[in-house]
Amino acid sequence: NAGVTQTPKFQVLKTGQSMTLQCAQDMNHNSMYWYRQDPGMGLRLIYYSASEGTTDKGEVPNGYNVSRLNKREFSLRLESAAPSQTSVYFCASSVLLGRGETQYFGPGTRLLVL
């Protein structure tokens, strides 16, 4: 049981390049999330998916697109990377039980846009 996995761990892009960040979870969770964390700051929600086939914008969605490929996988795409998107990206998944929802996070992808 690997939990939440993310690829790649590190990436360097030039301004204008595109890339897709991959996330997968093996906990059979319905909901998945993409956050970004800038240096010295808390996490901010980019997009989330409450269930397979649905996605919704979070606090900072501009410049990103997402795909909930199936229940396990939730990808984040940068179509034209900008230096302002330099950040650490975390994927999370969650399950809603009787005692409330708990989110579990992946190890993160460190992205540098030059």
Place this chain on the structure above:
Amino acid sequence: DAKTTQPPSMDCAEGRAANLPCNHSTISGNEYVYWYRQIHSQGPQYIIHGLKNNETNEMASLIITEDRKSSTLILPHATLRDTAVYYCIVRVAQDNNNDMRFGAGTRLTVKP
């Protein structure tokens, strides 16, 4: 979601209990108290959560005051590996469409 207030930093001696406070005076009746921690640029790690009763698991204990306006996370025997930023989050837990709003947290340093 209710706002939380935590001290920016705390120190604790290795082997001693670490008690991390959190104030959430505007908490609503249906909001849970969650604790996460983040160890140096790793992904946030879930620790514990509760509604009104005290909770304990293999990592920590959560003490919530009777009026629910504050809580304390207790790491019973802190180790150097517990050095991290600890986040107290208060949120409605019935709806799994909500994100976790991480504030500044408390930077706990465990010293030898």
